[in-house]
Amino acid sequence: MNRRLEDCMLAAWSGRGGLSTLLLPLSWLYGRLSARRLRAQARGAWKAPVPVVIIGNILVGGTGKTPVTIAICQALKARGWRPGIVSRGYGVAIGPQARLSDGGGDASRLGDEPALIHAATGAPLAVHPRRALAAAALLASHPEVDVLIADDGLQHTALARDLEIIVQDGRGVGNGRLLPAGPLREPPARLAQADWLLTHLAHGETSPTPPPGCAPDARRMIVMRLQPESATHLASGRTLPWADWRAEQGAASCSAAAGIGRPERFFAMLRATGVVLSQTLRIPDHQAIPADALRALPPGPVLITPKDAVKCVRPHDPRLWVVRATPVFSKPGWLDDLDRALRAAASGRTAPPPPGHPPAPGNRRNQPA
Structure with missing residues (x-):
């Protein structure tokens, strides 16, 4: 889903306005078909x-x-x-x-x-x-x-x-x-x-x-809540604790790019630590950051997520820093x-039949509501 369509749907889903109400009959159909599929899967659960x-x-x-x-x-x-x-x-x-x-x-x-x-x-x-x-x-x-x-x-x-x-x-x-x-x-x-x-x-x-x-x-x-733990320079592999990166690079003008479900959450985490972002780049979830979009960002470090880093193609842009966060x-x-x-749960476990065979009875998770 591209960002413009996603933003439109998120706006419609924030309330029960005209577009949401217009789509209700499809929701009822989706609910019935989805519940039927989940029950059918659960009956043969491995x-x-x-x-x-x-x-x-x-x-x-x-x-x-x-x-x-x-x-x-x-x-x-x-x-x-x-x-x-x-x-x-x-x-x-x-x-x-x-x-x-x-x-x-x-x-x-x-x-x-x-x-x-x-x-x-x-x-x-x-x-x-x-x-x-x-x-x-x-x-x-x-x-x-x-x-x-x-x-x-x-x-x-x-x-x-x-x-x-x-x-x-x-x-x-x-x-x-x-x-x-x-x-x-x-x-x-x-x-x-x-x-x-x-x-x-x-x-x-x-x-x-x-x-x-x-x-x-x-x-x-x-x-x-996620808080930054370290930053890794993608081209060299050099890793700094977040406080050290802030001391070394934090005064520079920075940008941030994210191709995740909610990029704003990443940007907000950075700003909460005092990073001043001159520009942000939102990429559709699961997509790689386009090289031309990176080149258009202003000079200075570009902060990205680990999920974006695994999709970056070598040679890496020397401005890219991967921010690794830890949950609190x-x-x-x-x-x-x-x-x-x-x-x-592990006590008394027995070997099951191969996937596709009927499950052992009595598993409380085999029959969803």
């Missing part, structure tokens, strides 16, 4: 021999799933787990077989977000639109994996899950309507089924209030709770 954590959203557009996936993977590794990642591989033609990171971690092979996750965590990764197929291939190739993290897998119920983490942002549920009259893939009540609801907020944003009955227990509602959670102890829940 239950992996290891616990599965699903990270997803019900709101279209970037909500911050990638940094959450990276943070969870790193936290689980620190607690003794050997995680593996499965993802769709958006924008890449995968073919009938799952594609593994063993063959190379380039964005051209895996997709930009999976490539970034693999580079940041070092965890083995498999991509395929059929998440169960990706999970089975990953476990066959990496039998040491003892927990699976499914990036952007909430609406892929063919892979049974033990825990669900829904990520939203400051928009909350928007106007509360399903696509295309609103920004939702599933009804707002879906939030209440999550094991944790993470709200990714930009600088200055406050947490949205979920509709009544549409959120999990308050103890499982977490606020996440309002309740850091939630990761210990996640660890305990996974250990409980």
Whole structure:
């Protein structure tokens, strides 16, 4: 979706105006067809021999799933787990077989977000639109994996899950309507089924209030904010802690470019640390930053996201600096709770049939509402 169309739809989805109301009949149809598809997938869901954590959203557009996936993977590794990642591989033609990171971690092979996750965590990764197929291939190739993290897998119920983490942002549920009259893939009540609801907020944003009955227990509602941790000069690989980069480069006139779901969130994070941006460049999500657009930016450092960096083609523009951010959670102890829940799920696990066979009965995640 190009930025102009996206901006138009976001404006329509911010309220229940004429365009949104006009699209309501299509939303009702979408809701019925989507619910039917999710139920059909869940009836044949494959239950992996290891616990599965699903990270997803019900709101279209970037909500911050990638940094959450990276943070969870790193936290689980620190607690003794050997995680593996499965993802769709958006924008890449995968073919009938799952594609593994063993063959190379380039964005051209895996997709930009999976490539970034693999580079940041070092965890083995498999991509395929059929998440169960990706999970089975990953476990066959990496039998040491003892927990699976499914990036952007909430609406892929063919892979049974033990825990669900829904990520939203400051928009909350928007106007509360399903696509295309609103920004939702599933009804707002879906939030209440999550094991944790993470709200990714930009600088200055406050947490949205979920509709009544549409959120999990308050103890499982977490606020996440990103803060810069370091900056890496893309051409040379030189990395500086963020404070050192600010001391060395921060007084220069800077620009920023981002091809992510919500570029403004990246720009706001930079400005919150005192960086003065002379110009910003918004690129459609998943697209590479055009070279001619970079050349048009004024002289000085150009700050980009890691997701954009994995798509940059050598030789790199010498002005590019990659800003790596770390999430700060309002309740850091939630990761210990996640660890305990996974250990409980792992106990008594038995080997499943291959994907496509009927699942074992009784999995509470096999039948979505």
